[in-house]
Amino acid sequence: MSQSIAEKLSRKAVQNCEIYVAEKRGTLPNEIYLDTNENPYVGPFNLNLAVNRYPEPQPAEIIARYAKYLGVDTDEVLATLGGDLAIELLIKAFCEGKKDKLLYCPPTFGMYQVTCDLFEVETVKVPLLEDFSLDVEGILNNLEGVKMVFLCSPNNPTGNVIDAVSIERILEATKDRAIVVVDEAYIEFSDIESFAKRVKEFPNLALVRTLSKAFGLAGIRFGFAVGCAPLITVLKRAISPYPLSVPSIAIAEEALSDAGIEVMRDNRQKLLASKKALIEALNAESFVETIYPSESNFILVKLKDAKGAYEFLKAQGIFVRYLSSPSLQSCLRISIGLPEEHKVLLKTLRQFYQ
Secondary structure: OOOOHHHHHOOHHHHOOOOOOOOOOOOOOOOEEOOOOOOOOOOOOOOOOOOOOOOOOOOHHHHHHHHHHHOOOHHHEEEEOHHHHHHHHHHHHHOOOOOOEEEEOOOOOOHHHHHHHHOOOEEEEOOOOOOOOOOHHHHHOOOOOEEEEEEEOOOOOOOOOOOHHHHHHHHHHOOOOOEEEEEOOOHHHOOOOOOHHHOOOOOOEEEEEEOOOOOOOHHHOOEEEEEOHHHHHHHHHHOOOOOOOHHHHHHHHHHOOHHHHHHHHHHHHHHHHHHHHHHHHHHOOOOEEEEOOOOOOEEEEEEOOHHHHHHHHHHOOEEOEEEOOHHHOOEEEEEOOOHHHHHHHHHHHHHHHO
16 A cells, blocks of 8 residues: 555654554443553533634643642642643653653553654653662763653552652752653652752752642543743743633632632542552452552552453453553553453453352
């Protein structure tokens, strides 16, 4: 088949990028979605909006509310189209294609590699250790030519956190040579301290944050980059003029009100209780080999015949994430849903393994 003119003229990096394909939903009644780490709890939002006008490029009220929530200054926060755009902006702003390198630690969030491929930034991979902890010495020994380091805490898909001392060591080692990005998308589900209040202390530190997870707003695509004021100024040069929609801004503003934050915290407690109950139920099953420690809104579970279980669940309209990398063989990542959804999940798994 002959190549289209669009394909022929596109950049090689784009030609080599695979199109992201999500699992097809909505084909069976009463489907259960436990595959994309969405939050099943969300508050009501009443919108009466004038959408015929462009929104504020950086909505002042949201920036103020989120800065207050994090305990930082307003010039240390940039609102973005989801956490994914924050990741893209950081790479685009700081990494020269075909010259600079970015280091990350698999297994972790796949968009780090995808975005590097798109911008032709070479990657250096320092795999997590067998217990999924960070190989700090491996990172420190592989910083030659590295312009950016990505750390994910809590990490997706393993669910564990990185201790503060390890992050501090990497920040100190890279302070004059690289930006260290800590992806804190899932941090509200953990008990660890955010590094947000330390961005003045570490001018080479940037954080990726989102309203998609704990705030239950995956559908509005609202995230943040956090860093010292000079770093945020650099990112502002690379961001599009109007990255956020009027409805998204309105919902985010309500979510970041005192009442909205209280709703988020209440929902967090319900979700963590639901996670604890699911882990206890799974631990009682003979087909479960390992449930890894998790400080996020998902769990990583090693099962007998995980691939077969995944396919069986999918056929029944229950979506989880099957993981196929060498270090995650026979594992499923299961997002925490509603208690009644977990009951159906467990019942269906028992049917498969009986």
